[in-house]
C-alpha cells in the first residue's frame with residue numbers, strides 16, 4: 160500500500176482508506192462482526208485511514224472503530240465528523256455545541272485526542288462565519304483534536320473553506336462521474352497544503368459495474384429512499400447521476416478495465432491519478448470488498464487512451480447532469 164501526506168495535518172496515511180458510513184447501519188443491512196472483519200482485512204491490506212461521523216448509526220460506526228483500535232497495534236488515523244446532531248443551522252455551531260459533540264466522539268472512539276474532525280456538510284452560512292472556525296481552533300488548542308477540516312457538498316464551499324488558514328483537509332465527492340473538483344479546487348488545495356479526502360469514489364457502488372437497470376435496493380437503503388434526494392442531498396446517492404444513465408455509461412467503462420482488475424479498481428485508480436488527492440475512502444462492508452479496494456493502489460497508472468475515453472464519456476454523458484450542480 161502506498162501512502163500520501165494528508166496536507167497540513169502532516170500525517171502520512173494510506174492512499175486508499177476506509178469509508179465507515181455503511182457499517183454504522185443507518186441504512187441497509189449490516190452485521191457488526193462482518194463490519195469488524197472488513198476493517199481488520201483493510202488494516203491487513205495496509206489501510207491506515209478510517210473515515211466516520213458521530214451520526215453514522217448514532218455512534219455505532221465510531222464505536223466499531225474503537226474496537227478496531229483496541230484490537231490492532233498499527234498506527235491508525237481516524238477522521239470523524241460533527242455538526243449533524245442538531246438541525247442544520249449555523250446558530251448551532253457554537254463552541255459549546257461543537258465541544259459537546261467532540262467529547263462524545265472521543266468517548267465513542269475511546270481516544271483522548273481525535274486525529275481529525277470535519278464539519279459535516281454544514282449549512283452554507285458556516286463558510287461566512289469565522290466564529291465557527293475560531294471555535295474549531297479552540298478545540299485544537301484544548302487538545303481535544305489534532306486538526307480539523309470540512310466535508311463539503313460543493314466545489315464553491317471547498318474553495319471558501321480553504322480560505323480559513325487552519326482548515327487542514329477538505330472531503331469532497333470526486334470520482335469518474337464527478338470530475339469538477341479537479342478543475343480548480345485541486346490546484347488551490349495544493350497551494351494551501353490542504354489534504355483532500357475523496358469520498359463516494361464508487362458513486363455508491365454504481366462504478367463497480369454490478370448494477371443493471373433492473374437492480375433494486377431495499378427500502379432502508381439510501382439508494383432506494385434517497386434516489387431522488389428525498390432525505391438528503393441527492394448528490395450523495397449515485398453522485399447525483401441518474402441511475403439509468405449511470406448504468407449505461409458504466410457499460411462503456413467496462414471495456415476499459417485493465418486485465419486482472421475490476422471496474423471498481425479502475426475507478427479508484429483513476430482517482431489516485433490525481434496528485435492532489437491524499438486518500439480515497441470507498442465504503443466497504445465485507446473483508447472481500449475491503450481487500451479488493453486496497454488492491455487498487457497497486458495498479459499501474461491508467462493509460463492515456465483510457466483517460467481520454469473516460470474524459471469524453473464524462474463530458475458528453477455525465478457532466479450535463481452534475482457539473483453545474485456541485
Ligand SMILES: NC(=O)c1ccc[n+]([C@@H]2O[C@H](COP(=O)([O-])OP(=O)(O)OC[C@H]3O[C@@H](n4cnc5c(N)ncnc54)[C@H](OP(=O)(O)O)[C@@H]3O)[C@@H](O)[C@H]2O)c1
Pocket residue numbers: 177178179180181210211240279280310311330358359360361362363364365367369395423440441442443444447448449451452
Ligand atoms: N457528507 C459526508 O461527509 C459523506 C457522505 C457520503 C459518504 N461519506 C464518506 O465516504 C465514504 C464512501 O462513500 P459511500 O460508501 O457512500 O460510497 P462509495 O464508496 O462510492 O460506494 C460504496 C458502495 O460500493 C460497494 N462496494 C464497495 N467496495 C466494493 C467492491 N470492492 N466491490 C463491489 N462493490 C463494492 C458497496 O455496495 P453494496 O452495499 O451494494 O455492497 C458499498 O456500499 C463513506 O463511507 C463515508 O465515510 C461522507
